[in-house]
Amino acid sequence: MGNQTATNKQLTEQPWLDSTAQPFIVIENVSKHFGDFVAVNNVNLNIYKGELFSILGASGCGKTTLLRMLAGFETPTSGRILIDGIDVTDVPPYWRPVNMMFQSYAIFPHMTVFENVAYGLRKEGVQPAEIEKRVADMLELVQLGGYGKRKPTQLSGGERQRVALARALVKRPKVLLLDEPLAALDKKLREHTQFELMNIQDELGITFVVVTHDQEEAMILSSRIAVMKQGGFIQVGMPKEVYEYPGSRYVADFIGTVNLLEAKIESKDGDQIVAAAPEMANHVRAYTDLQLEVGDSVCIAIRPEKIYISQNEPDNDDDDRVAGVIEDFGYFGNLSLYRVRLESGRIIQVSAQNRRRSVERFLEWDDKVFLSWRVRSAVVLTA
Amino acid sequence: MNNKRSPFIFSVLAFGYAFLYIPLVSVIVYSFNDSRLATVWGGFSTRWYGELLRNDQVLDAALLSLRIAVTTATFATILGTMLGLVLARFGNFRGRTLLTGMITSPLVMPEVITGLSLLLLFVSLHGLFGWPATRGFSTITIAHITFAMAYVTVIVRSRLAAMDQSLEEAAMDLGCRPLRVVFDITIPLIAPAMISGWLLAFTLSLDDLVISSFVSGPGASTLPMLIFSKVRLGVTPDINALASIIILLVSLGVVAAWLVSRRMQKSLPSN
Ligand SMILES: Nc1ncnc2c1ncn2[C@@H]1O[C@H](COP(=O)(O)OP(=O)(O)O)[C@@H](O)[C@H]1O
């Protein structure tokens, strides 16, 4: 994606494109076994300074274990971890230049908000006057000014989250690790807090590594995302890349919604292929960089929002199209979701922006419709 | 349905309470009996309480029992807390199962066996090292610590199991060394469990008759031992007065332990 044409500005903003850039965190062949169970399986990853990096995966795939190895609570069974050029694989947590925000927030219940945030500084031996100031500044930053004397039991979920954040940030770590930082918050608060987190990260310039199972959260927050499955990474990239150019069915399906069509390549012309998709009753076109041969089985992925739905047959032959019948639809305010049944019985999901305000719906159950999409919108997957 | 069942439940409850508390109530009532005969009501009086205070034998025994109970409770709490920490936090070290079994065995071991084996231990120690020279305060205290410690361990361990371990990890993450974490985080959070463990150990020690009888020597009688030996000569009203005081003390201990454990529930973090 524009590797060759990257400008200097791009390279400073996206250091992973720069082959000469020094990664800030290096995870090298790291595995973690619990008895016979492999929780993390030979993972390699470079994270650059100032990134807000997300590790995204289903529950139980080993995200927390990986994060705990970065924090020092678990020792890798094999492999090394470097932070800022120093091998920290065997460095205990209390000596690592890293702080963690726990999934449960782990606020000390017997201390006030002030004491909680001051704790790390006390352990560092910072002067009381400076502690006072730094804690006050940090509480201000997370919008908890004046909360210092409160006990944790007197805080709401969102406030506890911010105390945990302040407590981890006040030590000015090189890296902040966040385990499902927003999972315990309700939807509205979560959206608000996402942007707060991004602002704070931007302001302090600390490298954030966030673990989440929420793909939307990862998309919004991150500079880059690593998609994890069964202890290994299956794709690493910017949110846009991972969404628009998924490398496998799993990623395409995990990140957002997608229509996956099995197909067989019938002809090939440069980077354009034409494939027979039995479920579509006709041919599908797509562009791909993959080295494929005529006769190869592939999977064509098309996102619901890339598909136009209309009652009149579109006359644009540049686009691919197929006819179907509306099986079901849902109205979501800003958009509508349609489930369209093709002649083969296959259901295709389509989402459409509700641009016009109207009391009646344009499309109803059993309406005959045409679906069409730009050929460039179809993604060819082999894995 | 509830209405139909409630008379039954009520009578079961009444019977249960009666069964448990009529003996205690009668002891307390008769401690205020003016008559010298323990079983004949001769009017209200507090003379037996006054007589108790003038009875040196009783006072000595009471003092000994209290000294033993306080020492036992304190040591049992310290040792039990350490064991609870080891069992709950040090993962799966070698011999963990064995240690668990050994610690909890005093809870189920017949007191006669515990008492007898401790007596044999003290006797052979005396033969080998000349210690303990006499059996009394120290031997009884050691014996009490061995079984009271087991109760404290169980209480502390269950509190630790209910506690979010990431609290301790968070402290370490913020730069605290593991040993210091115990004092900064763990102990303040299990303090209620330690207090109720202390109170329980205190009550158990104060109550104990069998083990004390085995490991005490001539001239060292705890309060339960004194009562038991006096009762063999017939129940006298001053014994009732003494028993009433003990009932009061133990009830206070139980209520205090209950209050502490209720606070402990409340102070648990809500998530
Ligand atoms: N200390 C441990 N002992 C044994 N198994 C563990 C331990 N910690 C985690 N696991 C296992 O490793 C897997 C990954 O766990 P985790 O990293 O917590 O997943 P995630 O955070 O992605 O949900 C899970 O199947 C979990 O049961």
Ligand SMILES: [Mg+2]
């Ligand atoms: Mg997790």
